[in-house]
Amino acid sequence: MGGLGLFMLGSIFCAVAGNLPLLLFGRVVQGLGACAASVLSRAIARDLFEGEELARTLALTMIAMAAAPGFSPLIGSALDSLFGWRSTFFGVAAFSATLALHYWTSAGETHPLDCRTPIGPFAIASAYGRLAVDLRFLFPALSVSLVIGGLYALFATTPSILMDGLGFTALQLGIFFASTVFVVFSAGFLAPRLARRWGQRAIGLIGLIIALAGGYVLFACAAAPALTPFTTGVVLYLLGMGLINPLGTALALNPFGAHAGLASALLGFLQMGCAAVSVSFASILPLPSSASVAAVLTMASALALLAFLPVTIRGTKLHAA
Template identity: 65%
Template sequence: MSELSIASPAPPERRLTGETLFLLAGLAALGALATNIILPAFPRIGTDLGVSSQELGLTLSSFFVAFAFGQLLVGPLSDRFGRKWLVLGGLAVFAAGSVLCAFADSLSFLVLGRVIQALGACAASVLSRAIARDLFDGEALARALALTMIAGAAAPGFSPLLGSALDGLFGWRITFLIVAVFGAVIALHYSRRVGETHPADRRTPLALSSVASTYGRLAADPRFLLPALAVSLVIGGLYSFFAAAPGVLMSELGLTAFELGLSFATTVLIVVAAGFLAPRLAHRWGQRIIGMAGIFIALAGSLFMFAFAAEPTFVTFTIAIALYLLGMGLINPLGTAIALHPFGQQAGLASALLGFLQMGCAAIGASLASVLPLQPSASLAVVLTTASALALLVFLPVAMRHPKAEAVV
């Protein structure tokens, strides 16, 4: 019998407590936190290391690539051996990479530290979704992911503001030490308050051929691939925005590092609003319909940015990003829940493949935004519009699919 056709019981009903929410949000936000907190410091990092801002883009693309491929290994390992030691090991690797970044004296060492950071953070990201799938199902899973997104948005949303303040007071190196401490706090909380969520009787064998076969079947299964790819395209656009933000807001629109931080902080309110709306709207109209609406809103924001790309202003750019973030906030938890729901026994592999798709789209989007022969805002508009339009195309069959077509395996 196929590995994806073995029925497995739904996880027992659980309440999303504050402790569980803190863990899931912390794990999910770690990668974005480690990236966003250093964005305001890019000019000073470039000056200290003697490199240009464009060359510093390598610290982002290398992070995304390592993050993408690392998840493919973490997922099957967690399905076989459980979540606990991979969570703790990933957080330890993340802290070590952060310390290396703090003491880097050249771009090559900074990139090395960022790759090590990514290999640790990717474990946290994969396992945040896998742990959520271990504990919740159906609407409860969508609600848990939405609330996790709300809480997790605070760290990457406010981190540029914190990074700007730390850079101004103590220099950019202290920011890496701060994120190392955050990783240690998450590890301590997990080991004391949450622990293992994937019991031995739900674990799957670990064999290279079996893992490759399962990844192949997941990638060919439209129940997983279509919603996962739609979410990944929109999330890839979000990370492209992170990468392009210093060039657009500081170089093109003249914001200071502190003002850049304030701009990012306001995005938290939009993500919070979307996170509260997503499960409520989905309960009334269904996850697929609201997910499709989210993609439409993201596309509207992208087209608005494209319309003003020739002469952007802070107001037009902010409106466009606000619409995009609102749409992203709707499709992200709902599309993720739709993609993971049918695959409870393979939650680790499914989450890993979803994360790979997300970071792969992020790496492609960030690279395109930096190499297109256009001004930064125009390049970002092209990337966001393309990503949103493609997401709409791949999610359309999901929105039209009957819910009874889903089978939990």
């Protein structure tokens, strides 16, 4: 509730900001509030479910998270053209208030008192330290985080590739992003069903291989980007990401029911850290945007695959380092 309230206040501050520094400050406040909802959505899922049910729930959570960056450019463009840019911030403020009301009246507390940890800084640091060296968490969490990092690099560079390189308009770019969301939808619905038959680790591995294939396709067409091969590479990467994200997250969180919030928070930190590194590399590489994002996605997928191999080979034998 605190995170949603902070996000709403940050959104309203952005909507009434009179200059760029104030707008950026409001965006920082928004981000601080959004972190709570992002982390706790996974923690709440772990509080309530485990095993295959946890994978299925996280798949639905992932679909919802994918819908936001997929549809938001299109919705934001429409609001901007109809009512001005400030309306987008008023819109998300109203949405956060509605979500907070629903959560307050329907969801309730899912984390029991006997599972809570002390709030002292030394206790929290110690718990994070133990979690960070537990291979049951570390390997699947790194795999998911590296792929998510590549996704953010893709979001950052695609406007340049499509608008500057292929002549897309802002509306066409929004439609492109919105259409790719359906790939993530499909993968999210498939992941738990495939995992039920062949296992989470096997399907997670296949997802990483598909993501790596998408990076190779983008790399192959980087010298002369065209819409069909670029879209093919993006679809493959998103399909692979859609498979590994819920399954890898479930594998990372499942052994830590008593510390679901800590595990989810550390996973979120790793994801945003990998995103920052991936976007930075995609920006600073002395290559065209199409080549830099292809290199980042290929490297991220390859590293994620290497990190996930011990999970596939050793399975539940992984333990604290």
